Amino acid sequence: xxxxxxxxxxxxxxxxxxxMRRDPTVxxxxxxxxxxxxxxxxxxxxxxxxxxxxxxxxxLAKEFGRKRVLDTPISESAIMGAAVGAAITGLRPIAELMFxxxxxxxxxxxxxxxxxxxxxxxxxxxVPVVIRATIGAGLRAAAQHSGCHYSVFTHMPGLKTVVPSTxxxxxxxxxxxxxxxxxxxxFEHKLLYGISGEVPEGDYTIPLGIADIKRKGKxxxxxxxxxxxxxxxxxxxxxxxxxxxxxxxDLRTLSPLDSKTVLQSIKKTHxxxxxxxxxxxxSMACDIIALICTKAFDDLDAPPRMVTGPHTPxxxxxxxxxxxxxxxxxxxxxxxxxxx
Amino acid sequence: MTExxxxxxxxxxxxxxxxxxxxxxxxxxxxxxxxxxFVHLYAGEEAIAVGVMAHLxxxxxxxxxxxxxxxxxxxxxxxxxxxxxxxxxxxxLCKGKGSSMHIADIDKGMLGANGIxxxxxxxxxxxxxxxxxxxxxxxxVCFFGDGAAEQGTIHESMNLAAIWKLPVVFICENNMFAVSxxxxxxxxxxxxxxxxxxxxxxxxxxDGTDVFAVYEAAGEAIARARRGEGPSLIEAxxxxxYGHFVGDPQTYKTKxxxxxxxAKDPITLFKKRxxxxxxxxxxxLTKIDDQVKKAIEEAVRFAEESPLPAPEDCLADVYVNYxxxxxxx
Numbered sequence: 308x309x310x311x312x313x314x315x316x317x318x319x320x321x322x323x324x325x326x327m328r329r330d331p332t333v334x335x336x337x338x339x340x341x342x343x344x345x346x347x348x349x350x351x352x353x354x355x356x357x358x359x360x361x362x363x364x365x366x367l368a369k370e371f372g373r374k375r376v377l378d379t380p381i382s383e384s385a386i387m388g389a390a391v392g393a394a395i396t397g398l399r400p401i402a403e404l405m406f407x408x409x410x411x412x413x414x415x416x417x418x419x420x421x422x423x424x425x426x427x428x429x430x431x432x433x434v435p436v437v438i439r440a441t442i443g444a445g446l447r448a449a450a451q452h453s454g455c456h457y458s459v460f461t462h463m464p465g466l467k468t469v470v471p472s473t474x475x476x477x478x479x480x481x482x483x484x485x486x487x488x489x490x491x492x493x494f495e496h497k498l499l500y501g502i503s504g505e506v507p508e509g510d511y512t513i514p515l516g517i518a519d520i521k522r523k524g525k526x527x528x529x530x531x532x533x534x535x536x537x538x539x540x541x542x543x544x545x546x547x548x549x550x551x552x553x554x555x556x557d558l559r560t561l562s563p564l565d566s567k568t569v570l571q572s573i574k575k576t577h578x579x580x581x582x583x584x585x586x587x588x589x590s591m592a593c594d595i596i597a598l599i600c601t602k603a604f605d606d607l608d609a610p611p612r613m614v615t616g617p618h619t620p621x622x623x624x625x626x627x628x629x630x631x632x633x634x635x636x637x638x639x640x641x642x643x644x645x646x647x
Numbered sequence: 648m649t650e651x652x653x654x655x656x657x658x659x660x661x662x663x664x665x666x667x668x669x670x671x672x673x674x675x676x677x678x679x680x681x682x683x684x685f686v687h688l689y690a691g692e693e694a695i696a697v698g699v700m701a702h703l704x705x706x707x708x709x710x711x712x713x714x715x716x717x718x719x720x721x722x723x724x725x726x727x728x729x730x731x732x733x734x735x736x737x738x739x740l741c742k743g744k745g746s747s748m749h750i751a752d753i754d755k756g757m758l759g760a761n762g763i764x765x766x767x768x769x770x771x772x773x774x775x776x777x778x779x780x781x782x783x784x785x786x787x788v789c790f791f792g793d794g795a796a797e798q799g800t801i802h803e804s805m806n807l808a809a810i811w812k813l814p815v816v817f818i819c820e821n822n823m824f825a826v827s828x829x830x831x832x833x834x835x836x837x838x839x840x841x842x843x844x845x846x847x848x849x850x851x852x853x854d855g856t857d858v859f860a861v862y863e864a865a866g867e868a869i870a871r872a873r874r875g876e877g878p879s880l881i882e883a884x885x886x887x888x889y890g891h892f893v894g895d896p897q898t899y900k901t902k903x904x905x906x907x908x909x910a911k912d913p914i915t916l917f918k919k920r921x922x923x924x925x926x927x928x929x930x931x932l933t934k935i936d937d938q939v940k941k942a943i944e945e946a947v948r949f950a951e952e953s954p955l956p957a958p959e960d961c962l963a964d965v966y967v968n969y970x971x972x973x974x975x976x
Contacts, residue, residue: 334780374780380810385803388769389776395758396708396777416800419763420770427749428759429742430964464965464974488967516970563973 308507316363316500318474319439322481323364323401325510327371330399333485336377336386337403337439341368344378360405361441361500383409387438388416391490394436395424399485406452407440407494410459421490422465433488437481442470443496443534443584444621444632453621453628455533455585460492461561462589467491467515468561472536474504476559479513487515496534518565520572524554527578527642530569530595532558535582535633542638551646561591566598573599577608578645582633587615609645614638648859648920655701656927657935659858662700663693663914664939666717669726670889672943673716673733677893681951682733686747689717691856691888694913695820696721698861699788702869708756708774708787710767712820713748714887715760718790724752730946736953743956744964756785764825765798767791768817772804775813775878786872788816788865794825796839805880809846812877816868819880820855822887827899840882848878855883856913859920886911 313321327333341364342357343349350373358365368376379386383404390402404410410417421434444453461468467489471477477495484491521536522543531539536557543553554572558565573579579599583592592613599611614633622628648656670690676682689696692714700721703709711718719729724740732739733747740750751759758774761767771789778785795801796819808815819839823830836842843850849868853860861883868879886908890897897905909915921927962974 332780334776336776377776377811380803380806382803382807384800385769385772385807388766388800388804389773389807392710392758392770392773393776393780394773395753395770396774398773398777398780400773415763415766416769420761420766424751424759425966426964427741427745428751428753429740429744431741432751432753433967467966467969489969563970566973 308509308511310505310507312503313474313506314500315474315477315502316361318478318506319363319481319495320365320367321506322478322485324367324370326482326485327367327375329510332397333399333401334375334377334393335364335367335401335403336379336390338379338381338386338405340364340403341373341376341378344373359403361497363495363500383413384416387413388420390436390438391416391421391424391434394421394434394490395432399435401437401439401485404438404440407442407456408451408454410456418463418466422463426465434490435488436490437484437493438491439493439495441497442494443498444616444628445498447623447625447628449623450620455494457492457494457532457561458585458590461591465490466562468494469515469559470494470533470561471559472499472533472557474502474506476513476519478506479511480515480559482510483512483515486512494533499534513559515560516563516565517559518568519557519559520554520568521557522553522555524552524576526552526576526646527580528554528556528569528572528576529580529582529638530556530558531582532561532591533584535584538633538635538638539582542635542642545635545639546642551642553642569595569598570603573603574606577606579607579611580638580641580645581611581613582638583613583615584633585616586618587613588618590615612641612645614641648924648926653927656921657931659697659701660917660932661935661939662697662721663858663917664935665726665942666693666696666720667914668939668943669716669720672947674889674893676947683735684746685892686733687714687892688889689714691908691913692820692822692885693717694858694861694917695818695855695883695885698858699818699865701862702866703756703786703788705755707785708758710758710771710774710787710789711760712767712790712792712795713760713762713764714792715750716747719750719752719757719760722755722757724750724755724757726942727946727949730950731953734950734953735955736950737956738949738953742960765791765795765800768801768804771815772807772813775808775815776811778814779811784873786814786816786869788818788869790818790820792825793819793821793823793830793834793839797825797833805842805846805848805878808878809848812875814872814875815878816865816872817878817880818865819882821882821884823884824887824891824899826891838882840880843880848880850880850882852882852884855885856911856916858913858917885913
């Protein structure tokens with residue numbers, strides 16, 4: 308298969324486009340996913356090229372029409388509930404939650420409805436919905452537009468959670484997510500949209516629930532999520548020059564979790580650091596450390612550590628926000644304190 | 648009424664009587680501590696579910712409420728499997744994972760009773776969107792109560808259904824109380840149907856104890872939706888005989904008020920009208936009463952004789968695909 312360089316943003320757009328071409332029941336709904344709905348000068352030109360607040364869905368309305376690319380009012384409960392209602396009656400909706408922080412106004416439809424239907428109805432219904440949500444600090448977007456919060460959704464049975472870190476993974480995981488019969492929250496880090504990488508043309512899938520070892524190593528295992536995978540790799544490169552050989556595992560899917568890959572790595576390296584941009588309490592970082600402490604305690608040569616955001620909302624002012632985000636330096640000093 | 652077939656009139660009576668008898672029997676079983684959990688009963692509101700569902704087929708869909716038994720029965724859901732669900736048995740519609748509050752039967756277009764007040768609105772919009780995208784002609788009816796009318800989801804849904812012209816009919820079952828809080832207190836404008844003006848959709852209030860009034864109003868709204876002309880709002884006013892839940896002492900209602908309900912009983916009113924107009928005979932109705940009693944007792948027997956789930960059945964049905972070991976405690 309031919310590959311070429313795409314941005315993370317373009318690879319997500321391509322995944323949606325290919326699935327919408329392949330399956331007429333795939334639709335896209337959300338605030339401004341096309342842009343300028345109903346304005347005569349835009350409708351006449353076949354729709355706006357705005358394509359969402361961060362430009363991810365640009366061009367889809369033009370190709371698939373307003374019937375399948377639906378701009379909504381700012382009604383997040385109605386958007387999420389409509390996606391769930393459509394999913395149980397024959398469509399495969401992709402619904403956009405512009406910023407994950409907005410889950411506060413629509414969690415009932417995501418969790419009590421979408422997440423619980425299959426269980427409550429005794430397994431008689433499938434809820435093939437994908438909710439795309441942007442995450443992450445670093446854009447000076449302040450406390451209500453910068454959280455990660457994937458741990459909140461991962462905590463909830465019935466939902467699956469996916470956090471890609473590269474353009475290649477983003478496309479393959481999103482295609483899998485759209486074809487999956489269960490409700491999935493697909494988290495896109497805003498600061499990854501601009502990164503580039505090799506992406507094959509055409510469709511390919513990356514199975515959910517399989518972590519990816521982004522760097523093989525023998526001295527210490529770093530488990531990372533989303534943007535933090537890149538920080539972990541940067542730290543690993545620097546530490547390699549100092550004689551420390553790190554293994555970097557990108558979880559990719561948080562629910563279901565690929566416990567096996569993490570456990571196997573610890574049996575080899577005997578040391579664990581988890582890098583998680585999310586808040587630390589009841590987090591993925593805690594979860595991975597609990598997994599290793601309960602299932603591989605005897606394999607450990609040092610207490611596991613985590614490098615996470617603090618237990619605060621994301622601050623606005625640059626010095627404070629920079630302090631909030633786990634840094635490469637902090638990863639390096641944490642690793643060094645464990646290998647001496 | 649006079650131009651209705653006898654078959655339809657007898658169907659009205661049979662469904663209303665079936666709902667009433669089911670609910671009375673459930674109250675009785677709950678009193679005997681035979682049913683776990685909590686149940687919310689529909690007795691007194693039968694004319695609404697029956698008058699609406701008379702216009703729907705199995706392909707049409709509904710979203711329901713925590714008070715959903717009446718909607719299920721009117722939609723044709725099997726009462727044996729409903730009763731088994733209330734008992735928490737494996738033969739229940741949801742294999743004992745649902746309860747009274749989450750009974751669903753997708754094959755019958757019943758998208759689920761719902762424990763979250765107002766949650767059905769967005770789901771009904773999604774169901775309507777499926778119809779619109781696939782270009783078919785089913786109608787989705789969203790039932791909600793006067794309490795749910797004060798939830799943002801219902802506002803969001805009526806607005807969304809209106810701008811997208813979705814084939815959804817919103818039926819507000821105003822039974823005058825949101826748990827113990829009267830609609831005179833919780834509803835600023837007094838009339839819920841008046842909100843239709845805000846969405847530029849038809850809205851009207853009807854007597855929800857009169858099955859003929861419900862049938863007529865719902866018929867127009869459903870036909871309009873089926874023609875692709877968009878949603879409507881109907882506020883059907885009726886009375887809730889039992890409390891919010893079984894066991895509710897209803898100290899917020901006066902005795903006079905509760906006695907007054909009897910004068911507006913939907914089944915008594917129906918009987919009086921069809922008999923006075925010689926549309927059906929007393930023996931025809933008595934025969935239905937007997938058949939209904941028998942069917943309910945069969946449902947109770949079926950439920951009682953059915954097996955309980957195995958404890959570890961708890962672990963199944965969370966996902967379609969998921970590693971079993973990741974679900975275990």
